[in-house]
Amino acid sequence: MKKVSSKIYFGIIMAFLYLPILYLIIYSFNDGKTSVWKGFTLKWYEALFNDAQIMTSFYNTLIIALLASVIATVLGTAAAIGIYNFKGGYRSAIQNISNIPIVNPEIVTGVSLMLLFTFAGTLFGFEMGFVTVLLAHIGFCTPYVILSVTPRLRQMDNSIYEAALDLGCSPVQAFFKVVLHELMPGILSGLLISFTYSLDDFVITYFTRGSKFQTLPIQIYTMTHQRINPKANALSTLMFVIILLILCIINIKNKSEDKNLKKYKN
Numbered sequence: 001m002k003k004v005s006s007k008i009y010f011g012i013i014m015a016f017l018y019l020p021i022l023y024l025i026i027y028s029f030n031d032g033k034t035s036v037w038k039g040f041t042l043k044w045y046e047a048l049f050n051d052a053q054i055m056t057s058f059y060n061t062l063i064i065a066l067l068a069s070v071i072a073t074v075l076g077t078a079a080a081i082g083i084y085n086f087k088g089g090y091r092s093a094i095q096n097i098s099n100i101p102i103v104n105p106e107i108v109t110g111v112s113l114m115l116l117f118t119f120a121g122t123l124f125g126f127e128m129g130f131v132t133v134l135l136a137h138i139g140f141c142t143p144y145v146i147l148s149v150t151p152r153l154r155q156m157d158n159s160i161y162e163a164a165l166d167l168g169c170s171p172v173q174a175f176f177k178v179v180l181h182e183l184m185p186g187i188l189s190g191l192l193i194s195f196t197y198s199l200d201d202f203v204i205t206y207f208t209r210g211s212k213f214q215t216l217p218i219q220i221y222t223m224t225h226q227r228i229n230p231k232a233n234a235l236s237t238l239m240f241v242i243i244l245l246i247l248c249i250i251n252i253k254n255k256s257e258d259k260n261l262k263k264y265k266n
Helices: 002-027 043-050 052-084 089-098 106-124 130-155 158-166 171-200 203-208 216-223 230-265
Strands: none
Touching: 002 230, 043 052, 043 230, 052 089, 052 130, 052 171, 052 216, 089 130, 106 130, 106 203, 130 171, 130 203, 158 171, 171 230, 203 216, 216 230
């Protein structure tokens, strides 16, 4: 009975989470603009790709997410290594400070960054836009990279680095060939988390984008102010499918790596 009840409970939770997405996907192919089914069509996808404003917002979002995730991964990995090399209570104190942006409410972060950029803009004569959004995304993505890389550092055997030095590697060569290789799973996890959070962010972007720069979450929000536009359903469907494909590819790659590791151990 416990197994049956747990399966029923799991089924209810999954239905609650994914039935609205399934409904959205189905009605992205609806020929009508209302919730009444009027036939199958692809015209909303065609209209989506022909909408210059939406495509510009998509390109902006993609560029911001790529740049922010890559830069945050570099900064976060360097910060994690630096924090790990601290001694005593300094390490835990700095680690806790680096976790504050994760715990801090997004609206507090967004408003504080808006005030900072507004003050800096009056001093140096610039407006909020692409650069301010990029800096804000780097700021809130970096702690997630630190959080992903730090456990890999704790699991790493320091004798491997020392062995590389004994075998003739310079400290730089030993870092790139040994340490970076050992940290790569955590680095990739931090990169993907940063990319996902940056792609999805609305609150911080809303406060730091200014009046001329538009991203996809902001564009979807403005579309919902009026009557529900079926192009929003098509756009959401494409985003869901892309994320699902990325997750499937990553899982397949991880399974193949686990199989190769088991074969190597055997």
